[in-house]
Amino acid sequence: MAKPYRPKLTNAARPATFEVEAVNERGEMVPTSIAGEHPLTLYLDKRELVTLMTLGHAPEALAVGFLRNQRLVAGIEDIEAVQVDWETDSVAVTTNRVFKGVEEKLQKKTVTTGCGQGTVYGDLMEEIDSIKLRDDVKLADTDLFVLLEKVRKHETIYKQSGAVHGCALATLDGEILMFVEDVGRHNAVDAIAGFMWLDAIDGSDKLFYTTGRLTSEMVTKCAQMRIPFLVSRSGLTKMGHDIAGQVGLTMLGRASGRHYLAFTGKHRLQRTATQPTAIA
Amino acid sequence: MAKPYRPKLTNAARPATFEVEAVNERGEMVPTSIAGEHPLTLYLDKRELVTLMTLGHAPEALAVGFLRNQRLVAGIEDIEAVQVDWETDSVAVTTNRVFKGVEEKLQKKTVTTGCGQGTVYGDLMEEIDSIKLRDDVKLADTDLFVLLEKVRKHETIYKQSGAVHGCALATLDGEILMFVEDVGRHNAVDAIAGFMWLDAIDGSDKLFYTTGRLTSEMVTKCAQMRIPFLVSRSGLTKMGHDIAGQVGLTMLGRASGRHYLAFTGKHRLQRTATQPTAIA
Numbered sequence: 001m002a003k004p005y006r007p008k009l010t011n012a013a014r015p016a017t018f019e020v021e022a023v024n025e026r027g028e029m030v031p032t033s034i035a036g037e038h039p040l041t042l043y044l045d046k047r048e049l050v051t052l053m054t055l056g057h058a059p060e061a062l063a064v065g066f067l068r069n070q071r072l073v074a075g076i077e078d079i080e081a082v083q084v085d086w087e088t089d090s091v092a093v094t095t096n097r098v099f100k101g102v103e104e105k106l107q108k109k110t111v112t113t114g115c116g117q118g119t120v121y122g123d124l125m126e127e128i129d130s131i132k133l134r135d136d137v138k139l140a141d142t143d144l145f146v147l148l149e150k151v152r153k154h155e156t157i158y159k160q161s162g163a164v165h166g167c168a169l170a171t172l173d174g175e176i177l178m179f180v181e182d183v184g185r186h187n188a189v190d191a192i193a194g195f196m197w198l199d200a201i202d203g204s205d206k207l208f209y210t211t212g213r214l215t216s217e218m219v220t221k222c223a224q225m226r227i228p229f230l231v232s233r234s235g236l237t238k239m240g241h242d243i244a245g246q247v248g249l250t251m252l253g254r255a256s257g258r259h260y261l262a263f264t265g266k267h268r269l270q271r272t273a274t275q276p277t278a279i280a
Numbered sequence: 281m282a283k284p285y286r287p288k289l290t291n292a293a294r295p296a297t298f299e300v301e302a303v304n305e306r307g308e309m310v311p312t313s314i315a316g317e318h319p320l321t322l323y324l325d326k327r328e329l330v331t332l333m334t335l336g337h338a339p340e341a342l343a344v345g346f347l348r349n350q351r352l353v354a355g356i357e358d359i360e361a362v363q364v365d366w367e368t369d370s371v372a373v374t375t376n377r378v379f380k381g382v383e384e385k386l387q388k389k390t391v392t393t394g395c396g397q398g399t400v401y402g403d404l405m406e407e408i409d410s411i412k413l414r415d416d417v418k419l420a421d422t423d424l425f426v427l428l429e430k431v432r433k434h435e436t437i438y439k440q441s442g443a444v445h446g447c448a449l450a451t452l453d454g455e456i457l458m459f460v461e462d463v464g465r466h467n468a469v470d471a472i473a474g475f476m477w478l479d480a481i482d483g484s485d486k487l488f489y490t491t492g493r494l495t496s497e498m499v500t501k502c503a504q505m506r507i508p509f510l511v512s513r514s515g516l517t518k519m520g521h522d523i524a525g526q527v528g529l530t531m532l533g534r535a536s537g538r539h540y541l542a543f544t545g546k547h548r549l550q551r552t553a554t555q556p557t558a559i560a
Binding site for chain 2: 266
Protein backbone atom coordinates (compact mmCIF):
# COMPACT_ATOMS: atom_id res chain seq x y z
CA MET A 1 0.00 0.00 0.00
CA ALA A 2 1.31 3.44 -0.92
CA LYS A 3 2.09 5.63 2.05
CA PRO A 4 -0.69 8.23 2.37
CA TYR A 5 0.12 11.78 1.35
CA ARG A 6 0.96 14.02 4.30
CA PRO A 7 1.17 17.80 4.26
CA LYS A 8 4.07 19.44 6.06
CA LEU A 9 2.91 19.65 9.70
CA THR A 10 4.03 21.23 12.92
CA ASN A 11 3.49 19.23 16.11
CA ALA A 12 2.45 21.90 18.54
CA ALA A 13 0.18 20.38 21.20
CA ARG A 14 -0.42 22.43 24.36
CA PRO A 15 -0.67 20.96 27.85
CA ALA A 16 -4.21 19.72 28.41
CA THR A 17 -4.71 20.78 32.02
CA PHE A 18 -3.50 23.46 34.38
CA GLU A 19 -3.67 23.54 38.15
CA VAL A 20 -5.31 26.41 40.04
CA GLU A 21 -6.25 27.01 43.67
CA ALA A 22 -9.91 26.97 44.66
CA VAL A 23 -11.66 27.36 48.00
CA ASN A 24 -14.41 24.90 48.88
CA GLU A 25 -17.55 25.36 50.99
CA ARG A 26 -15.59 24.60 54.17
CA GLY A 27 -13.05 27.33 53.43
CA GLU A 28 -10.33 24.84 52.53
CA MET A 29 -7.85 25.47 49.72
CA VAL A 30 -8.29 22.79 47.04
CA PRO A 31 -5.77 22.48 44.18
CA THR A 32 -7.94 21.87 41.10
CA SER A 33 -7.16 20.79 37.55
CA ILE A 34 -8.80 22.90 34.87
CA ALA A 35 -8.80 22.41 31.10
CA GLY A 36 -6.69 24.60 28.83
CA GLU A 37 -8.46 26.91 26.40
CA HIS A 38 -6.58 28.86 23.78
CA PRO A 39 -7.64 31.02 20.86
CA LEU A 40 -6.34 29.66 17.55
CA THR A 41 -6.86 31.85 14.50
CA LEU A 42 -6.99 29.90 11.27
CA TYR A 43 -5.52 31.44 8.11
CA LEU A 44 -6.26 29.73 4.78
CA ASP A 45 -3.69 30.90 2.22
CA LYS A 46 -3.08 34.03 4.32
CA ARG A 47 -6.79 34.81 4.56
CA GLU A 48 -8.13 35.04 8.15
CA LEU A 49 -11.01 32.63 8.41
CA VAL A 50 -11.98 31.90 11.99
CA THR A 51 -10.78 31.95 15.59
CA LEU A 52 -11.40 28.64 17.35
CA MET A 53 -11.22 28.28 21.13
CA THR A 54 -9.45 25.00 21.70
CA LEU A 55 -7.80 22.79 24.28
CA GLY A 56 -4.89 22.86 21.83
CA HIS A 57 -4.21 19.14 22.09
CA ALA A 58 -4.31 18.42 18.32
CA PRO A 59 -4.25 21.84 16.63
CA GLU A 60 -3.00 20.65 13.23
CA ALA A 61 -5.67 17.95 12.92
CA LEU A 62 -8.27 20.47 14.15
CA ALA A 63 -7.34 22.93 11.38
CA VAL A 64 -7.41 20.21 8.70
CA GLY A 65 -10.71 18.80 9.97
CA PHE A 66 -12.33 22.22 10.23
CA LEU A 67 -11.50 22.92 6.58
CA ARG A 68 -12.70 19.42 5.63
CA ASN A 69 -16.02 19.63 7.48
CA GLN A 70 -16.68 23.16 6.21
CA ARG A 71 -15.94 21.94 2.68
CA LEU A 72 -13.29 24.62 2.22
CA VAL A 73 -10.74 22.13 0.85
CA ALA A 74 -11.61 19.17 -1.38
CA GLY A 75 -8.98 16.66 -0.26
CA ILE A 76 -5.88 16.26 1.90
CA GLU A 77 -3.74 16.37 -1.26
CA ASP A 78 -4.76 20.00 -1.69
CA ILE A 79 -3.11 20.98 1.58
CA GLU A 80 0.61 21.75 1.34
CA ALA A 81 1.36 22.76 4.92
CA VAL A 82 -0.28 23.26 8.33
CA GLN A 83 1.79 25.44 10.61
CA VAL A 84 0.72 26.17 14.19
CA ASP A 85 2.45 29.03 15.99
CA TRP A 86 1.39 29.54 19.61
CA GLU A 87 3.46 32.73 19.84
CA THR A 88 0.81 34.34 17.67
CA ASP A 89 -2.04 31.88 18.50
CA SER A 90 -2.40 31.09 14.82
CA VAL A 91 -2.42 28.21 12.37
CA ALA A 92 -1.49 28.91 8.75
CA VAL A 93 -2.80 26.45 6.18
CA THR A 94 -1.23 26.64 2.73
CA THR A 95 -2.92 24.99 -0.23
CA ASN A 96 -1.53 24.16 -3.64
CA ARG A 97 -4.44 25.19 -5.76
CA VAL A 98 -7.24 27.69 -6.00
CA PHE A 99 -10.61 26.34 -4.97
CA LYS A 100 -13.67 27.18 -6.89
CA GLY A 101 -16.43 28.50 -4.76
CA VAL A 102 -14.43 29.29 -1.61
CA GLU A 103 -14.90 33.02 -2.02
CA GLU A 104 -18.58 32.48 -2.59
CA LYS A 105 -18.86 30.21 0.45
CA LEU A 106 -17.09 32.74 2.63
CA GLN A 107 -19.44 35.45 1.45
CA LYS A 108 -22.41 33.51 2.73
CA LYS A 109 -22.24 34.26 6.43
CA THR A 110 -24.85 31.80 7.53
CA VAL A 111 -23.82 30.47 10.89
CA THR A 112 -25.32 27.21 12.04
CA THR A 113 -24.53 24.70 14.73
CA GLY A 114 -25.91 22.07 16.97
CA CYS A 115 -24.43 23.78 20.01
CA GLY A 116 -26.56 26.76 19.21
CA GLN A 117 -24.05 29.05 17.60
CA GLY A 118 -21.32 27.74 15.33
CA THR A 119 -19.92 28.14 11.90
CA VAL A 120 -20.99 26.56 8.70
CA TYR A 121 -20.00 28.36 5.54
CA GLY A 122 -22.41 27.37 2.83
CA ASP A 123 -25.25 24.94 2.80
CA LEU A 124 -24.05 21.71 4.29
CA MET A 125 -27.58 20.57 4.89
CA GLU A 126 -28.19 20.32 1.15
CA GLU A 127 -25.37 17.80 0.88
CA ILE A 128 -27.18 15.50 3.29
CA ASP A 129 -29.74 14.59 0.65
CA SER A 130 -27.07 12.92 -1.50
CA ILE A 131 -25.47 10.84 1.26
CA LYS A 132 -25.89 7.06 1.30
CA LEU A 133 -24.30 5.11 4.15
CA ARG A 134 -23.10 1.50 3.88
CA ASP A 135 -25.67 -1.08 4.84
CA ASP A 136 -23.46 -4.18 4.75
CA VAL A 137 -21.82 -3.41 8.08
CA LYS A 138 -23.13 -4.63 11.44
CA LEU A 139 -22.39 -3.85 15.06
CA ALA A 140 -22.74 -6.54 17.72
CA ASP A 141 -23.81 -5.26 21.13
CA THR A 142 -21.00 -7.22 22.78
CA ASP A 143 -18.46 -5.26 20.71
CA LEU A 144 -20.24 -2.03 21.62
CA PHE A 145 -19.92 -2.85 25.32
CA VAL A 146 -16.18 -3.52 24.87
CA LEU A 147 -15.85 -0.08 23.26
CA LEU A 148 -17.85 1.69 25.98
CA GLU A 149 -15.55 0.23 28.62
CA LYS A 150 -12.46 1.40 26.69
CA VAL A 151 -13.93 4.88 26.30
CA ARG A 152 -14.68 5.03 30.01
CA LYS A 153 -11.02 4.34 30.79
CA HIS A 154 -9.80 6.92 28.25
CA GLU A 155 -12.00 9.66 29.63
CA THR A 156 -10.59 9.43 33.10
CA ILE A 157 -7.53 11.33 31.81
CA TYR A 158 -9.28 14.68 31.73
CA LYS A 159 -12.38 13.73 33.67
CA GLN A 160 -10.92 15.66 36.58
CA SER A 161 -11.21 18.98 34.77
CA GLY A 162 -14.90 18.54 33.93
CA ALA A 163 -14.71 21.00 31.07
CA VAL A 164 -13.99 18.95 27.97
CA HIS A 165 -15.87 16.83 25.47
CA GLY A 166 -14.40 13.63 24.07
CA CYS A 167 -14.79 11.97 20.69
CA ALA A 168 -13.49 8.63 19.45
CA LEU A 169 -13.25 6.89 16.11
CA ALA A 170 -13.50 3.12 16.57
CA THR A 171 -13.64 -0.09 14.58
CA LEU A 172 -16.74 -2.26 14.70
CA ASP A 173 -15.04 -4.76 16.96
CA GLY A 174 -14.64 -2.10 19.63
CA GLU A 175 -11.06 -0.92 19.07
CA ILE A 176 -10.41 2.82 19.54
CA LEU A 177 -8.38 4.21 16.61
CA MET A 178 -8.20 7.77 17.90
CA PHE A 179 -9.51 9.70 20.87
CA VAL A 180 -9.66 13.49 20.96
CA GLU A 181 -10.81 15.81 23.71
CA ASP A 182 -11.50 19.51 23.40
CA VAL A 183 -13.38 22.30 25.16
CA GLY A 184 -16.05 22.08 22.46
CA ARG A 185 -17.47 18.93 20.94
CA HIS A 186 -17.39 20.49 17.46
CA ASN A 187 -13.65 20.91 17.73
CA ALA A 188 -13.25 17.32 18.87
CA VAL A 189 -15.21 15.98 15.90
CA ASP A 190 -13.31 18.25 13.51
CA ALA A 191 -9.97 17.02 14.87
CA ILE A 192 -11.09 13.42 14.29
CA ALA A 193 -12.03 14.35 10.71
CA GLY A 194 -8.56 15.86 10.31
CA PHE A 195 -6.79 12.75 11.62
CA MET A 196 -8.88 10.58 9.28
CA TRP A 197 -7.64 12.57 6.29
CA LEU A 198 -4.06 12.67 7.53
CA ASP A 199 -3.99 8.91 8.12
CA ALA A 200 -6.14 8.04 5.06
CA ILE A 201 -8.80 6.28 7.15
CA ASP A 202 -12.10 5.37 5.51
CA GLY A 203 -15.13 6.03 7.71
CA SER A 204 -17.60 3.71 6.02
CA ASP A 205 -16.96 0.74 8.36
CA LYS A 206 -16.32 2.71 11.53
CA LEU A 207 -18.13 3.94 14.60
CA PHE A 208 -18.07 7.49 15.95
CA TYR A 209 -18.40 7.98 19.71
CA THR A 210 -19.03 11.32 21.40
CA THR A 211 -19.63 12.37 24.99
CA GLY A 212 -21.69 15.27 23.62
CA ARG A 213 -25.29 15.59 22.63
CA LEU A 214 -26.52 14.31 19.28
CA THR A 215 -27.60 17.56 17.66
CA SER A 216 -28.16 18.27 13.97
CA GLU A 217 -24.57 19.35 13.45
CA MET A 218 -23.07 16.26 15.08
CA VAL A 219 -25.27 13.95 13.00
CA THR A 220 -24.54 15.91 9.82
CA LYS A 221 -20.77 15.75 10.32
CA CYS A 222 -20.88 12.02 11.04
CA ALA A 223 -22.87 11.41 7.86
CA GLN A 224 -20.51 13.60 5.82
CA MET A 225 -17.63 11.41 6.96
CA ARG A 226 -19.70 8.41 5.76
CA ILE A 227 -19.60 6.83 9.23
CA PRO A 228 -22.69 4.62 9.66
CA PHE A 229 -22.64 4.37 13.49
CA LEU A 230 -22.97 7.29 15.91
CA VAL A 231 -22.92 6.59 19.65
CA SER A 232 -23.24 8.99 22.58
CA ARG A 233 -23.62 8.68 26.30
CA SER A 234 -25.85 11.78 26.16
CA GLY A 235 -29.26 12.50 24.68
CA LEU A 236 -30.34 13.76 21.30
CA THR A 237 -32.41 16.49 19.72
CA LYS A 238 -35.37 16.14 17.41
CA MET A 239 -33.47 17.55 14.45
CA GLY A 240 -30.55 15.18 15.11
CA HIS A 241 -33.11 12.37 15.18
CA ASP A 242 -34.75 13.54 11.96
CA ILE A 243 -31.50 13.81 10.01
CA ALA A 244 -30.23 10.46 11.30
CA GLY A 245 -33.47 8.87 10.11
CA GLN A 246 -33.20 10.58 6.74
CA VAL A 247 -29.67 9.34 6.00
CA GLY A 248 -30.24 5.96 7.67
CA LEU A 249 -27.55 6.42 10.32
CA THR A 250 -27.46 3.93 13.20
CA MET A 251 -27.73 6.25 16.19
CA LEU A 252 -27.44 5.18 19.83
CA GLY A 253 -27.91 7.50 22.80
CA ARG A 254 -27.53 7.08 26.56
CA ALA A 255 -24.82 4.49 25.85
CA SER A 256 -22.94 3.60 29.02
CA GLY A 257 -21.84 0.37 30.63
CA ARG A 258 -24.04 -2.32 29.09
CA HIS A 259 -26.94 0.01 28.32
CA TYR A 260 -28.03 2.02 25.29
CA LEU A 261 -31.06 3.33 23.46
CA ALA A 262 -31.13 2.75 19.68
CA PHE A 263 -33.05 5.51 17.91
CA THR A 264 -32.49 5.05 14.17
CA GLY A 265 -30.88 2.56 11.76
CA LYS A 266 -31.56 -0.41 14.05
CA HIS A 267 -31.04 -2.85 11.14
CA ARG A 268 -27.25 -2.58 11.56
CA LEU A 269 -27.39 -3.67 15.21
CA GLN A 270 -26.97 -7.28 16.33
CA ARG A 271 -28.12 -8.13 19.79
CA THR A 272 -26.02 -11.11 20.88
CA ALA A 273 -25.37 -10.43 24.56
CA THR A 274 -28.56 -12.08 25.78
CA GLN A 275 -29.67 -14.04 22.74
CA PRO A 276 -28.25 -14.17 19.21
CA THR A 277 -31.00 -12.40 17.29
CA ALA A 278 -30.97 -9.28 15.18
CA ILE A 279 -32.79 -6.25 16.53
CA ALA A 280 -35.84 -4.85 14.73
CA MET B 281 -41.53 53.84 38.12
CA ALA B 282 -42.10 54.24 34.39
CA LYS B 283 -43.08 51.07 32.60
CA PRO B 284 -40.04 49.80 30.69
CA TYR B 285 -40.07 50.24 26.90
CA ARG B 286 -41.11 47.08 25.06
CA PRO B 287 -40.69 46.44 21.35
CA LYS B 288 -43.58 44.83 19.49
CA LEU B 289 -43.12 41.10 20.10
CA THR B 290 -44.57 37.85 18.86
CA ASN B 291 -44.98 35.05 21.41
CA ALA B 292 -44.01 32.01 19.40
CA ALA B 293 -42.55 29.38 21.73
CA ARG B 294 -42.25 25.83 20.37
CA PRO B 295 -42.91 22.68 22.39
CA ALA B 296 -39.76 21.81 24.35
CA THR B 297 -39.81 18.05 23.99
CA PHE B 298 -41.00 15.43 21.55
CA GLU B 299 -41.54 11.73 22.10
CA VAL B 300 -39.84 9.10 19.92
CA GLU B 301 -39.53 5.31 20.10
CA ALA B 302 -36.17 3.79 20.99
CA VAL B 303 -35.03 0.19 21.46
CA ASN B 304 -32.93 -0.62 24.52
CA GLU B 305 -30.22 -3.25 25.00
CA ARG B 306 -32.83 -5.87 25.86
CA GLY B 307 -34.72 -5.27 22.62
CA GLU B 308 -37.58 -3.51 24.38
CA MET B 309 -39.36 -0.50 22.86
CA VAL B 310 -38.86 2.53 25.10
CA PRO B 311 -40.81 5.76 24.48
CA THR B 312 -38.22 8.52 24.99
CA SER B 313 -38.47 12.29 25.32
CA ILE B 314 -36.05 14.24 23.17
CA ALA B 315 -35.40 17.97 23.04
CA GLY B 316 -36.67 20.08 20.17
CA GLU B 317 -34.12 21.71 17.87
CA HIS B 318 -35.14 24.20 15.22
CA PRO B 319 -33.22 26.44 12.85
CA LEU B 320 -34.06 30.12 13.40
CA THR B 321 -32.64 32.56 10.89
CA LEU B 322 -32.20 36.05 12.28
CA TYR B 323 -32.78 39.04 10.02
CA LEU B 324 -31.71 42.47 11.27
CA ASP B 325 -33.52 45.13 9.25
CA LYS B 326 -34.00 42.61 6.41
CA ARG B 327 -30.35 41.65 6.41
CA GLU B 328 -29.70 37.91 7.01
CA LEU B 329 -27.34 37.65 9.95
CA VAL B 330 -27.18 34.16 11.41
CA THR B 331 -29.03 30.87 11.70
CA LEU B 332 -29.31 29.70 15.31
CA MET B 333 -30.25 26.14 16.23
CA THR B 334 -32.59 26.49 19.17
CA LEU B 335 -35.03 24.68 21.41
CA GLY B 336 -37.37 27.49 20.40
CA HIS B 337 -38.65 28.06 23.91
CA ALA B 338 -37.96 31.83 24.01
CA PRO B 339 -37.15 32.81 20.43
CA GLU B 340 -37.93 36.54 20.81
CA ALA B 341 -35.69 36.92 23.88
CA LEU B 342 -33.01 34.86 22.12
CA ALA B 343 -32.99 37.22 19.13
CA VAL B 344 -32.85 40.31 21.35
CA GLY B 345 -30.12 38.81 23.55
CA PHE B 346 -28.06 37.66 20.58
CA LEU B 347 -28.05 41.19 19.17
CA ARG B 348 -27.26 42.59 22.62
CA ASN B 349 -24.37 40.23 23.33
CA GLN B 350 -22.92 40.68 19.85
CA ARG B 351 -23.17 44.46 20.33
CA LEU B 352 -25.23 44.82 17.17
CA VAL B 353 -27.81 47.02 18.88
CA ALA B 354 -27.02 49.59 21.55
CA GLY B 355 -30.19 49.41 23.65
CA ILE B 356 -33.65 47.90 23.81
CA GLU B 357 -35.11 51.28 22.78
CA ASP B 358 -33.46 50.84 19.38
CA ILE B 359 -35.54 47.75 18.65
CA GLU B 360 -38.96 48.42 17.16
CA ALA B 361 -40.22 44.88 16.61
CA VAL B 362 -39.21 41.23 16.99
CA GLN B 363 -41.30 38.93 14.85
CA VAL B 364 -40.83 35.17 14.90
CA ASP B 365 -42.40 33.15 12.08
CA TRP B 366 -41.97 29.36 12.39
CA GLU B 367 -43.52 28.88 8.93
CA THR B 368 -40.27 30.24 7.54
CA ASP B 369 -38.07 29.46 10.58
CA SER B 370 -37.15 33.10 10.84
CA VAL B 371 -37.11 36.03 13.23
CA ALA B 372 -37.21 39.55 11.80
CA VAL B 373 -35.84 42.31 14.02
CA THR B 374 -36.68 45.85 12.98
CA THR B 375 -34.73 48.75 14.43
CA ASN B 376 -35.56 52.44 14.43
CA ARG B 377 -32.15 53.83 13.63
CA VAL B 378 -29.00 53.13 11.71
CA PHE B 379 -26.15 51.85 13.83
CA LYS B 380 -22.68 53.08 13.29
CA GLY B 381 -20.21 50.30 12.87
CA VAL B 382 -22.63 47.44 12.23
CA GLU B 383 -21.50 47.05 8.64
CA GLU B 384 -17.91 47.11 9.79
CA LYS B 385 -18.58 44.55 12.50
CA LEU B 386 -20.30 42.24 10.08
CA GLN B 387 -17.36 42.48 7.70
CA LYS B 388 -15.04 41.14 10.36
CA LYS B 389 -15.81 37.45 10.19
CA THR B 390 -13.89 36.44 13.28
CA VAL B 391 -15.74 33.59 14.87
CA THR B 392 -15.03 32.86 18.50
CA THR B 393 -16.71 30.86 21.19
CA GLY B 394 -16.29 28.99 24.37
CA CYS B 395 -18.00 25.96 22.90
CA GLY B 396 -15.29 25.83 20.30
CA GLN B 397 -17.03 27.37 17.34
CA GLY B 398 -19.42 30.25 17.76
CA THR B 399 -20.08 33.70 16.55
CA VAL B 400 -18.69 36.94 17.76
CA TYR B 401 -18.75 39.81 15.34
CA GLY B 402 -16.01 42.19 16.29
CA ASP B 403 -13.64 42.25 19.20
CA LEU B 404 -15.65 41.65 22.33
CA MET B 405 -12.55 40.72 24.23
CA GLU B 406 -11.29 44.29 23.99
CA GLU B 407 -14.37 45.48 25.84
CA ILE B 408 -13.43 43.31 28.80
CA ASP B 409 -10.60 45.64 29.75
CA SER B 410 -13.03 48.45 30.53
CA ILE B 411 -15.45 46.42 32.67
CA LYS B 412 -15.64 47.05 36.39
CA LEU B 413 -18.03 44.92 38.45
CA ARG B 414 -19.72 46.03 41.67
CA ASP B 415 -17.80 45.19 44.80
CA ASP B 416 -20.41 46.23 47.39
CA VAL B 417 -22.53 43.11 46.87
CA LYS B 418 -22.08 39.88 48.82
CA LEU B 419 -23.35 36.34 48.51
CA ALA B 420 -23.93 34.22 51.61
CA ASP B 421 -23.34 30.50 51.10
CA THR B 422 -26.69 29.72 52.74
CA ASP B 423 -28.45 31.76 50.04
CA LEU B 424 -26.39 29.98 47.37
CA PHE B 425 -27.53 26.60 48.71
CA VAL B 426 -31.18 27.75 48.58
CA LEU B 427 -30.65 28.71 44.93
CA LEU B 428 -28.95 25.42 44.02
CA GLU B 429 -31.90 23.51 45.43
CA LYS B 430 -34.34 25.65 43.40
CA VAL B 431 -32.29 25.14 40.23
CA ARG B 432 -32.25 21.39 40.82
CA LYS B 433 -36.05 21.34 40.92
CA HIS B 434 -36.35 23.51 37.79
CA GLU B 435 -34.06 21.30 35.77
CA THR B 436 -36.13 18.21 36.25
CA ILE B 437 -38.56 19.61 33.67
CA TYR B 438 -36.33 18.78 30.74
CA LYS B 439 -33.83 16.57 32.52
CA GLN B 440 -35.47 13.63 30.83
CA SER B 441 -34.32 14.69 27.39
CA GLY B 442 -30.65 14.98 28.39
CA ALA B 443 -29.92 17.34 25.52
CA VAL B 444 -30.33 20.83 26.88
CA HIS B 445 -28.40 23.36 28.91
CA GLY B 446 -30.05 25.57 31.48
CA CYS B 447 -29.29 29.10 32.64
CA ALA B 448 -30.84 31.13 35.42
CA LEU B 449 -30.71 34.73 36.55
CA ALA B 450 -31.15 34.97 40.31
CA THR B 451 -31.14 37.48 43.14
CA LEU B 452 -28.49 37.29 45.84
CA ASP B 453 -30.96 35.85 48.31
CA GLY B 454 -31.46 32.83 46.07
CA GLU B 455 -34.62 33.71 44.16
CA ILE B 456 -34.76 32.64 40.50
CA LEU B 457 -35.95 35.53 38.30
CA MET B 458 -35.82 33.64 35.02
CA PHE B 459 -34.78 30.20 33.88
CA VAL B 460 -34.07 29.35 30.23
CA GLU B 461 -33.11 26.06 28.65
CA ASP B 462 -31.80 25.56 25.13
CA VAL B 463 -29.87 23.02 23.08
CA GLY B 464 -26.81 25.25 23.37
CA ARG B 465 -25.64 27.10 26.44
CA HIS B 466 -24.81 30.18 24.35
CA ASN B 467 -28.42 30.43 23.28
CA ALA B 468 -29.58 30.07 26.87
CA VAL B 469 -27.34 32.91 28.07
CA ASP B 470 -28.37 35.08 25.12
CA ALA B 471 -32.05 34.51 25.91
CA ILE B 472 -31.43 35.62 29.52
CA ALA B 473 -29.68 38.74 28.21
CA GLY B 474 -32.74 39.38 26.03
CA PHE B 475 -35.19 38.99 28.92
CA MET B 476 -33.06 41.34 31.04
CA TRP B 477 -33.38 44.06 28.42
CA LEU B 478 -37.08 43.41 27.83
CA ASP B 479 -37.85 43.57 31.56
CA ALA B 480 -35.32 46.35 32.33
CA ILE B 481 -33.42 44.24 34.86
CA ASP B 482 -30.07 45.48 36.11
CA GLY B 483 -27.43 42.74 36.37
CA SER B 484 -25.09 44.43 38.84
CA ASP B 485 -26.62 42.84 41.96
CA LYS B 486 -27.55 39.49 40.44
CA LEU B 487 -26.17 35.98 40.08
CA PHE B 488 -25.93 34.02 36.85
CA TYR B 489 -26.22 30.23 37.04
CA THR B 490 -25.42 27.86 34.17
CA THR B 491 -25.35 24.09 33.84
CA GLY B 492 -22.64 24.54 31.21
CA ARG B 493 -18.91 24.86 31.42
CA LEU B 494 -17.28 28.15 32.35
CA THR B 495 -15.41 28.94 29.16
CA SER B 496 -14.05 32.28 27.99
CA GLU B 497 -17.28 33.15 26.18
CA MET B 498 -19.52 32.37 29.15
CA VAL B 499 -17.37 34.51 31.48
CA THR B 500 -17.17 37.32 28.93
CA LYS B 501 -20.94 37.45 28.44
CA CYS B 502 -21.56 37.45 32.20
CA ALA B 503 -19.12 40.35 32.65
CA GLN B 504 -20.68 42.27 29.76
CA MET B 505 -24.03 42.04 31.52
CA ARG B 506 -22.26 43.45 34.63
CA ILE B 507 -23.28 40.41 36.70
CA PRO B 508 -20.70 39.93 39.50
CA PHE B 509 -21.52 36.28 40.33
CA LEU B 510 -21.19 33.32 37.95
CA VAL B 511 -22.06 29.83 39.21
CA SER B 512 -21.92 26.49 37.41
CA ARG B 513 -22.32 22.88 38.38
CA SER B 514 -19.63 22.08 35.77
CA GLY B 515 -15.94 22.84 35.49
CA LEU B 516 -14.05 25.70 33.93
CA THR B 517 -11.31 26.39 31.43
CA LYS B 518 -8.06 28.23 31.97
CA MET B 519 -9.12 31.12 29.77
CA GLY B 520 -12.45 31.39 31.62
CA HIS B 521 -10.43 31.46 34.85
CA ASP B 522 -8.03 34.10 33.51
CA ILE B 523 -10.79 36.44 32.31
CA ALA B 524 -12.78 36.03 35.53
CA GLY B 525 -9.66 36.97 37.49
CA GLN B 526 -9.02 39.95 35.24
CA VAL B 527 -12.51 41.45 35.66
CA GLY B 528 -12.80 40.40 39.30
CA LEU B 529 -15.84 38.18 38.77
CA THR B 530 -16.87 35.88 41.63
CA MET B 531 -16.81 32.49 39.91
CA LEU B 532 -17.94 29.22 41.47
CA GLY B 533 -17.68 25.83 39.77
CA ARG B 534 -18.84 22.32 40.71
CA ALA B 535 -21.71 23.91 42.59
CA SER B 536 -24.28 21.32 43.61
CA GLY B 537 -26.16 20.52 46.80
CA ARG B 538 -24.15 22.20 49.55
CA HIS B 539 -20.83 22.04 47.73
CA TYR B 540 -18.89 24.42 45.50
CA LEU B 541 -15.41 25.47 44.53
CA ALA B 542 -14.72 29.24 44.49
CA PHE B 543 -12.09 30.12 41.92
CA THR B 544 -11.99 33.92 41.66
CA GLY B 545 -13.48 36.96 43.37
CA LYS B 546 -13.74 35.21 46.74
CA HIS B 547 -14.06 38.58 48.56
CA ARG B 548 -17.78 38.71 47.63
CA LEU B 549 -18.51 35.37 49.30
CA GLN B 550 -19.71 35.04 52.87
CA ARG B 551 -19.38 31.67 54.49
CA THR B 552 -22.08 31.50 57.15
CA ALA B 553 -23.29 27.92 56.95
CA THR B 554 -20.70 26.55 59.34
CA GLN B 555 -19.39 29.71 60.95
CA PRO B 556 -20.11 33.38 60.23
CA THR B 557 -16.76 34.45 58.78
CA ALA B 558 -15.88 35.89 55.39
CA ILE B 559 -13.89 33.73 53.03
CA ALA B 560 -10.35 34.69 51.96
